[in-house]
Every structure is written in structure tokens, then in C-alpha cells.
Amino acid sequence: MERKFLTMVVFSLIISLFLAACSKDGSMDHGNMDQNSNKKQTDPNHDGMNHGDMTPSSQKDNTNVEFSFKENPESGKQIPLDIKVNNKDGKPIKDFEVEHEKLMHLIVVSKDLSYFDHIHPEYKGNGLFTVTPNFPSGGEYKIYADFTPKEGSKTVKSNVVTVAGNKAKTTPLTEDKELTKVVDGKEVTLKFDHLMTGMDLTMTFTINDAKTKQPIKNLQPYLGAVGHVVAISGDTETYLHVHPMDEKATGPNAKFMTSFPKSGLYKIWGQFQQNGKVFTVPFTINVPK
Template sequence: MKYLLLLLSFVTVFGLSGCGSKTHSGSTHQNMNHDTKEKKDSTQAQFSFNGIPEGGKKVNLNIQINSLNGKPVDQFELEHEKLMHLIVVSKDLSFFDHLHPQYKGKGLFTVVPNFPNGGEYKLFADFIPKGSDKNVKTKLVKVSGQQGEPISLTPDKLLTKVIDGKEITLKFDKLTTNDEAKMTFTLKDAKTKKDIINLQPYLGAIGHVVAISGDTNTYLHVHPMNEKSSGPDAEFMTSFPKKGVYKIWGQFKQNGNVFIVPFIVDVP
């Protein structure tokens, strides 16, 4: 079986809480000579808040990265201009945020996440220790406060959305498990239907894609094939490890503004 996971950062997470949880990951990037065999994590993570997380209120989150023997990890590799990418989703995947915690030294990252309501949220801390492979650590957080109405995860019948005056269509060359799939985002002006060709680099690339399974146990962070493109097409290669419903968020930038377009697909 081929594992040609081009431009893909992949991890299947066993368990819902991730202080030092085990993950499997592999990655290759354009113009980089990484192999794609499964790698072992080289770190453990501790997530802590300076107070009780509550919906609609700000509280500082600390993420401490230590080696497996408990010593702080001092150095990290830049990946798309950042030392850490933190993805925050609500348990029903109706809420999504992509943050970049600030590195304070000696393995400590800090950030103030936005929890709009009470309920359960899943955190994915995505980083590369210097001289090591990509690590992804997760944490299930229970946030106090009034909960919003849960939103069912229903696959989209039409993979075209209008966001901020832009019409975005998502297409797959094929949609199946354990095989390469190319997904293409095509962007047009919603009124004129003219191709958008002035996309700006977002974190050093035309765009970024995150996909998470409906049970939140599978996480895909995908980088584009054509990083220097400015539109109208943004192409990504990925592989879905198991069948089921996934929510996909594409992130792009135009005229200085970052916008997010979500899609829900059922992978047979």
C-alpha cells in the first residue's frame, strides 16, 4: 500500500484527551525530501489555564512541551512562518479557530483562545521540535457557561459556498479512503463570476486546509501544491485514512483579509 501523503500533515488520535497522548504522523512538503513512514512523537504536552475557561470570557492557555524524559524542549522549527499552529474546534465542529501561540522559551507557549459558548472543545497543537518530526498533541476542554444549540454534521449536497462576496467551489478528483485525492478550491467573484487571481500569501502560501473527522479523532493539516499561486485555483493533495464524515476548512487571504470557507463531505 502506498503512503504518498503529499503536502500532508496527518495524525490519527487515539483517545479524546491529549496531555502527552500518543499520535502517529507523517509529512512531506513540496521541495523537501521527507520520507512518509510513520514516526514516533518525541515530546509530551501539558495544557493548563490561568483560571477556569468560560464561554465568552478570556483566559490564558499555557502549553508546555517537554521531551519524553520530562525536560523542556528549547527549540522548534518554523512551519509556514510559525512555531506552533493551534486548531480549536467545538465538539460538534460548528466552531473553528486557527491560532498561533507565542513562544516564551523553555518549551512554553501561551495564547488566549476564543470559546464563544460553554461546552466541549478539542485542541490540536501542531509543531515540529528542532531536529525531529511533526508532533500533534490534543486536549479535550470542558468550557463552563451557557451552551449553544448543537449543530448536526450533515454533508453538503453542493460544494459551492459564498463567503464575503466570493464564490468558492470545492472539487475532488476522487473521494475515497487510503488513496491520494486532489482537492481543488476555485474562487470567483460572487457577483461578476470573474476568476479571483489576486489571492495573497497566507502564512507563506496560497492557502491552508484543515480537515477533521466527525468524531474529532482524525486530524489533517494540508498544505497546497501550488504555494506561489494567486488563484483562481488552489490545489491540495491529501489522503483520508478512514471512511466517514469530515469537515474541511479552507483558509485564504485577499485584500489583507483572511477568510475561511467550510465544507462537509462524506468519504465512502
């Protein structure tokens, strides 16, 4: 009898350890996989984020996000967007952690990833954020709200937005043959220590003056760090917010660590600041299996 009891205790201990391990895995903060959005496009609360492999996101993600425009979004018009963060019981989540100087980061991309914007919704209190995104043309966009509830872990919620107005020509995503770009007089080169799926890797941006080829050493902190990097997969399902390894670096190198959960094309935007001006450098890479 006693032995049977003991076996049960041990058994439930193993189960709870297993569950704890799963939820720890699920709260990884350098990557959120967004795999369901197409299935649930019409559901404004859709989560679309699969935070791990083993547990359904509902077990640890207690947020429900509602995106609603005051009017149907149209290119060239300033239509405010409300972002309401509730818990699964429909009660507002009121307290958020400041991450990189902001309570919420909002990334706006066109479906073909040719357009990118990184903006910061204003917190109105009671779980409500508001912002007016800029849509340069009509068509489909995806927006990603990136935030951390005080009692919770880093959360990314996305939504597909259909914008009225003249559509821009869609540009198919193609891998950059060379990872050097010139933006705003800066020559930026991106290098990986190794590039493969499902493995931690380092990406290094090196920033030189495009004219003189001299290294730029006076990068300023942008949102409290040397730079910000977002990567989105070609199908817009995977969103990665990448963190710098040394936030206080000032150039010419800015190092970031991430891991790509699946192979294929990704667009990466590095954002840096010099002389009070933010510049954004896009790269398209192909992550091999």
C-alpha cells in the same frame, strides 16, 4: 559457525531495515491520526496521534505536551492557555522549525465542528507557548497543537477542553449536497480529482467573485502560501493539515493534496487571503470507503 554468524548478520539487517521503513512511514507529514483521545481524555499529556500503522508512536514521537489554562475556561472570558512541550524525559524541547511562518499553529474546534479557529501561540522560550483562545459558548472543544521540533518530525497533539458557560445548540454534521459556498463576497467551489479512503487525492478550491462571477486572481499569500486547509473527521479523531501543491498560486484555483485515512464525514476549512483579509470557507464531505 561462520555461516551461522552470517545468517545472524543478514537477519538483523533485515530487522533494522524493517524498523527504518516503519518509522519513515510514521513520519508522514500530511496526516496524523488521532485515535486515542477518548480513552485518554483526562491525561493532559496524551498523545492521541497514531503516526502510522506499524509502530507505536512512542518509538519516534519524543514529545509530551501539557495544556493548562490559568483558570477553568469559561465562554466570554479571556483565560490564557499554556502549552508546554517537553520530551519524554520531562525536559523542555527548546527549538522548533518555522512552518508556514509560525513555530506553532493551534486549531480550536467545538466538538460538533461548527466552530473553528486557527491561532498562533506565542513562544516564550524553554518549550513554553502561550495563547488566549476564544470560546464563544460553553461545552466541549478540541484543540490541536501543530508544531515541528528541530530534532523531530511534524507533531500534532490534541486535548479536549470543557468550557463553562451557556451551551450553544449542537449542530449535527451533515454532508454538503453542493460544494459551492459564498463567504465574504467570494464564491468558493471545492472539487476532488477522486474521493476515496487511503489514497492520495487532489482537492481544488476555485474562488470567484460572488457578484460578477469573475475569477479572483489576486489572492495573497496567507502564512506564506496560497491558502491553508485543515480537515477534521466527524468524530474529531483524525486531524489533517493539508499542504498546497503550488504555494505561490494566486487564484482562482488553489490545489491541495491529501489522503483521508478512514471513510466517513470530514469537515474541511479552507483559508485564503485577499486585500489583506483572511476568509475561511467550510465544507462537509463524506469520504467513501
